Amino acid sequence: MDSSTKISGNCVNALPAPPPPRRLLDQLSDRIRLKHYSLRTEQAYCGWVRRFILFHNKRHPREMGAHEVEAFLTHLAVAGRVSASTQNQAKSALLFLYKEVLVTELPWLDDVESAKASKRLPVVLTPEEVQRLLVLIEGTAGLILRLLYGTGMRIMECLRLRVKDVDFARGEILVREGKGFKDRVTMLPNTLTAPLKSHLARVKALHDEDLAAGYGEVYLPWALARKYPNAAREWAWQYVFVAARRSVDPRSGAVRRHHVEAQSIQRAMRNALHQAAISKPATPHTLRHSFATCLLESGYDIRTVQELLGHADVATTMIYTHVLHRGGRGVRSPLDALA
Structure with missing residues (x-):
């Protein structure tokens, strides 16, 4: 007799079929x-x-x-x-x-052999080029790109910022779970304090509207949603740069307001590069490279720059010494010394 059936008295009860194997x-x-x-x-x-x-x-x-x-x-x-x-x-x-x-x-x-990646120097914008670029970008995209240049964050680190991660009193930004799942602290530029506060006031009003409409939850990592059931609706856990519309979480199916998409920031920078007639193949990540190069040119210690960027090895930070805006490897030409 089939193992999926069970005889009880005069009747045969069919046992539930085992679930099909997952794809x-x-x-x-x-x-x-x-x-x-x-x-x-x-x-x-x-x-x-x-x-x-x-x-x-x-x-x-x-x-x-x-x-x-x-x-x-x-x-x-x-x-x-x-x-x-x-x-x-x-x-x-x-x-x-x-x-x-x-x-x-x-x-x-x-x-199995790995492909050998080419070792290329990063693209870097001069301070004058950065100024020409940023003056053309307003709104949320402009604020995000200014933060990238002013803090050295990666674009996704910036987009995933929560309200609680911005400390106006100390002038700091806490970058949570950066590359390699590491936290670090970077500075909050003084010139962005007022614009960021104004931006957060608008986001707070949007969050209040979502709460009134029965929404207002935000994605929480790991098991925090179960550990703190009310945290998803709290203001401190909301994204700093929220999307204009609510969307459906592809994993849970919950309707939430996620953060801004990286593609929109990349598109805004690409358009500004064209308007500013800057021919370098720059992306939002280029602003991180430019941040590091500018600090080294200003005389900051390379270990300090390494800590701000979140590099595990100082050798990674050393690559910026090759693109300092003082000639090859930052060395002054002997011909200039004669002049």
């Missing part, structure tokens, strides 16, 4: 969330695993190994002409799949 990509998403990776990482890893499976005619990854992984990475480099960093991201996604989801401990996992 591989769902298992991958579950594991990524368990490791507390970001939504962007989850989307990227799932995308690479999907492409890997389709590339090999929908074969299950458990049936494949080093040869198939290398063939896929080679295809990306040769036919797709992707950059080394993109190829390495695809490799990381596949290794995560095999190690964390399929729990496959095979010796070839660590032997």
